Every structure is written in structure tokens, then in C-alpha cells.
Amino acid sequence: MANLDDMKDLHQGAVLKRKDGTCSVMARSPLGEVTPEQLDTINAVVKEFNLSGVRMTGRQQLELKGIPEDKVEAVIERLGVVGTAHKYLVQACIGITGCRLGMQDSMAMGAKLEKFLDRFELPWKLKSSVSGCSMSCAESYVRDVGLVGKKNGWVVLFGGNAGKGARKADVLAEDVSDERAFEIIGKALDFYSENAKKRERTAPFVERVGIEAIKEAVFGSA
Numbered sequence: 001m002a003n004l005d006d007m008k009d010l011h012q013g014a015v016l017k018r019k020d021g022t023c024s025v026m027a028r029s030p031l032g033e034v035t036p037e038q039l040d041t042i043n044a045v046v047k048e049f050n051l052s053g054v055r056m057t058g059r060q061q062l063e064l065k066g067i068p069e070d071k072v073e074a075v076i077e078r079l080g081v082v083g084t085a086h087k088y089l090v091q092a093c094i095g096i097t098g099c100r101l102g103m104q105d106s107m108a109m110g111a112k113l114e115k116f117l118d119r120f121e122l123p124w125k126l127k128s129s130v131s132g133c134s135m136s137c138a139e140s141y142v143r144d145v146g147l148v149g150k151k152n153g154w155v156v157l158f159g160g161n162a163g164k165g166a167r168k169a170d171v172l173a174e175d176v177s178d179e180r181a182f183e184i185i186g187k188a189l190d191f192y193s194e195n196a197k198k199r200e201r202t203a204p205f206v207e208r209v210g211i212e213a214i215k216e217a218v219f220g221s222a
């Protein structure tokens with residue numbers, strides 16, 4: 001029987017145990033995109049294993065539900081790749097590639113942000129998103145790290161949270177390039193990693209240390 005704890009090569013959240021004892025497996029859908037071939041495979045797996053269905057999660061992942069624990073390994077093998085390809089999941093709206101209001105390429109930036117975040121070992125989970133304009137359809141203002149596209153570049157946001165104790169993120173910078181946005185995010189996350197308590201999300205961290213301390217860490221030596 002598959003031991004879920006042994007599936008170390010899968011990123012966190014790729015397989016979840018549900019209250020009813022069944023498991024869920026997340027098919028890989030980077031930035032919410034799924035190819036026709038992947039959809040065919042998912043459909044075939046659902047039928048083959050007689051699963052109860054598929055759900056689109058709030059984090060843009062396709063969840064295959066109702067999998068008996070002893071079938072998880074076989075489902076994963078049949079699906080191919082599951083979960084996120086990167087350590088920290090990033091959400092993104094379609095941005096200029098498909099939305100008339102888009103100001104920046106949020107999909108491309110989201111893909112770059114996923115890779116960029118792989119270098120960090122953070123104290124606790126990190127939710128991030130990239131929105132192509134100020135409408136913020138990817139909810140960037142309530143993410144630990146958020147980016148919002150404007151005509152002249154990106155707004156960089158830090159310390160947001162959409163859950164209990166919701167907090168609107170602070171603006172660290174506006175009208176910055178891709179490269180500058182990553183420099184700022186990197187410095188903010190380094191400071192967070194060095195000073196946060198274990199399992200302290202960015203929102204309570206910002207409340208505790210103050211946004212000015214974070215700005216000083218980010219821009220003090222810039």
C-alpha cells in the first residue's frame with residue numbers, strides 16, 4: 001500500500017488525505033493551465049479508477065477526488081506529473097495574453113516567480129499571485145507576495161492574507177521592472193526568513209515587526 005509520507009519527491013499539497021479516509025491528488029496545472037492531452041488523461045483516470053469526480057480548487061488546481069489510499073500510487077503513475085513543479089504555488093490571471101484590461105504579462109511573470117521562489121527555505125507556507133492590472137483578479141492584494149501590473153511596470157506587494165485575520169498587503173514599490181521586482185521580493189523574503197518565528201506567515205510578521213523595518217531591510221542598502 002502507498003505510504004503518503006514516503007512520497008517525498010512530491011511537493012506539499014500534491015496528495016491530500018480527506019476526512020472520509022479517501023485521498024485527493026492534484027493534477028499539475030501550472031498557473032491554471034491544462035493541455036487537451038492532460039484533460040484526456042485526467043478523464044481516462046477518473047473512469048479507469050471509478051473516481052467520484054474532479055474539482056477546480058481555489059488555487060487553480062484540478063483535484064481528482066475520492067481515491068482509495070491504496071490506489072494513490074497507481075493514480076499518480078497513470079497521471080504522470082502531479083502537484084506543482086515548484087516549491088511554492090503561484091497563481092496568475094491571463095493578463096495581456098488574453099484580457100483587454102491587461103497591462104502586463106502576468107502569466108510569464110507568474111512562471112518566472114515560481115522558479116525564483118524555489119531558492120527560498122521559508123518559515124511557513126507562502127501564497128503568491130500575479131495580476132495583469134489593478135482589477136487584481138488573481139487577488140494579489142491578499143497574498144504573502146503579490147504583483148499587480150500597471151502601465152509602467154509592477155506594483156510589488158508584501159504581507160497580505162485572505163484567511164482568518166485577513167490583511168491587505170503593503171505596497172513595497174510601484175512601477176518597477178521584472179528584474180527590480182525580483183530584487184525587492186528577494187530582499188523582503190530574506191528578511192522574513194531571518195526574522196520570522198516558526199510557522200509565522202508574512203501577514204502577522206509584518207504586523208509584529210512593522211512595514212518600516214521591512215522597507216529598511218529592502219531599500220536601506222539599495
Ligand code: SF4
Pocket residue numbers: 093094095096099100101102103106131132133134135136137138
Ligand atoms: S487582473 Fe486585469 S488583466 Fe488580469 S484578468 Fe483581471 S482584469 Fe484582466
